[in-house]
Amino acid sequence: MIPHVLPTYNRAPLAFVKGEGTWLTAEDGTRYLDLGSGIAVNALGHANPALVATLTEQANRLWHVSNVYRVPEQEHLADLLVAKTFADTVFFTNSGTETAELAIKMARKYWYEQGETDRIEILTFEGAFHGRSTGAIAAAGSEKMVKGFGPLMPGFRQLPWGDMDAFEAAIGPQTAAVMVEPIQGEGGIRVMPDEDLRQIRTACERTGALLILDEVQCGVGRTGRLFAHEWAGITPDIMMVAKGIGGGFPLGAVLATEKAAAGMTAGTHGSTYGGNPLGCAIGAKVLEIVSDPEFLAEVGRKAGLLRQRLEALVASHPAVFEAVRGQGLMIGLKCKVAPADLVGAGYAEHILTVAAADNTLRLLPPLTITEGEIAEAARRLDAAAARIERTASSSL
Numbered sequence: 001m002i003p004h005v006l007p008t009y010n011r012a013p014l015a016f017v018k019g020e021g022t023w024l025t026a027e028d029g030t031r032y033l034d035l036g037s038g039i040a041v042n043a044l045g046h047a048n049p050a051l052v053a054t055l056t057e058q059a060n061r062l063w064h065v066s067n068v069y070r071v072p073e074q075e076h077l078a079d080l081l082v083a084k085t086f087a088d089t090v091f092f093t094n095s096g097t098e099t100a101e102l103a104i105k106m107a108r109k110y111w112y113e114q115g116e117t118d119r120i121e122i123l124t125f126e127g128a129f130h131g132r133s134t135g136a137i138a139a140a141g142s143e144k145m146v147k148g149f150g151p152l153m154p155g156f157r158q159l160p161w162g163d164m165d166a167f168e169a170a171i172g173p174q175t176a177a178v179m180v181e182p183i184q185g186e187g188g189i190r191v192m193p194d195e196d197l198r199q200i201r202t203a204c205e206r207t208g209a210l211l212i213l214d215e216v217q218c219g220v221g222r223t224g225r226l227f228a229h230e231w232a233g234i235t236p237d238i239m240m241v242a243k244g245i246g247g248g249f250p251l252g253a254v255l256a257t258e259k260a261a262a263g264m265t266a267g268t269h270g271s272t273y274g275g276n277p278l279g280c281a282i283g284a285k286v287l288e289i290v291s292d293p294e295f296l297a298e299v300g301r302k303a304g305l306l307r308q309r310l311e312a313l314v315a316s317h318p319a320v321f322e323a324v325r326g327q328g329l330m331i332g333l334k335c336k337v338a339p340a341d342l343v344g345a346g347y348a349e350h351i352l353t354v355a356a357a358d359n360t361l362r363l364l365p366p367l368t369i370t371e372g373e374i375a376e377a378a379r380r381l382d383a384a385a386a387r388i389e390r391t392a393s394s395s396l
């Protein structure tokens with residue numbers, strides 16, 4: 001018999017009843033150190049007092065009004081995002097997938113308005129993840145995501161990751177946009193080198209193609225800058241943001257330049273819940289905290305400490321780990337064993353991590369993780385790796 005909850009997830013037999021900072025308490029009272037943050041969502045930790053206060057205050061005032069009215073909380077968050085980024089304008093969504101949908105629509109509408117109505121091709125990269133809508137799976141194109149869901153939306157072309165010659169050969173006057181994660185998350189914490197991002201930006205300038213950056217996972221302070229593309233010194237035309245921006249409340253945003261957004265006039269797009277007062281009040285508080293230069297410097301400093309610990313971990317478990325990669329507090333441990341086994345060993349040591357593609361274990365701790373918790377995380381990961389080694393040697 002099918003479970004009452006549609007069984008689309010491979011769930012661990014764990015359920016949590018309370019969260020505080022970097023810690024989650026399970027039903028049996030066990031405390032787990034959370035290095036997954038709901039997959040980069042709880043950027044400021046669980047039950048962050050500032051966010052609880054903002055949510056409670058706003059909840060007592062106003063949750064939802066229709067977008068047929070002005071929404072001052074939405075205007076305030078848009079003002080903040082425009083002030084702190086390349087963007088001239090913002091549309092709010094409830095998830096990352098919805099930002100992919102609008103980014104695609106916006107790019108196509110841009111060329112339609114230019115009179116180039118058949119300029120619809122969007123270049124994406126192998127290993128990409130942009131969400132689970134029919135458009136977003138067509139964009140990513142991997143067998144695992146699209147199989148059985150055809151016919152797929154046409155107009156996407158996946159390029160090999162890290163092959164700039166293939167990219168230069170593919171981009172041209174038919175390219176409407178290039179859509180890329182500065183750091184692939186689901187793809188295995190694969191960082192696109194700054195020089196490749198700059199080369200993509202230059203090729204977009206040359207051909208007129210719009211650059212869409214998917215910063216749903218790597219944005220909002222995760223890398224130690226407010227947005228990951230800042231490291232490369234470039235700006236996109238359109239940017240997708242979600243996950244961390246709501247600190248745990250479902251919120252996403254598409255940021256765009258005035259030029260890229262030119263086709264999105266009244267009636268061309270919408271959302272019932274997108275940009276509701278509750279979500280936007282929380283988003284503004286998250287942004288206020290995370291965009292503080294001192295907060296971002298702290299993320300960088302703690303990332304350095306964690307990185308050092310992890311390099312040592314890899315060195316002491318050469319049969320389990322291969323390398324550390326990533327940027328800031330978006331870290332991948334490339335494994336020599338199945339990452340799912342390490343996630344399981346982590347549960348036994350009461351530490352939560354997330355598996356990703358390319359044989360990688362993901363660490364996405366709250367940006368507020370403390371030095372003491374970093375040391376504790378290293379100890380627990382070491383114990384988890386030792387567990388794997390014991391299992392391997394006992395099965396010989």
Ligand SMILES: *Cc1c(COP(=O)(O)O)cnc(C)c1O
Pocket residue numbers: 094095096097098129130131132181185186214215216217218242243
């Ligand atoms: C999670 C994610 C998405 C999809 O976001 P949802 O909120 O799950 O719809 C899109 N792009 C990237 C890079 C992501 O990590």
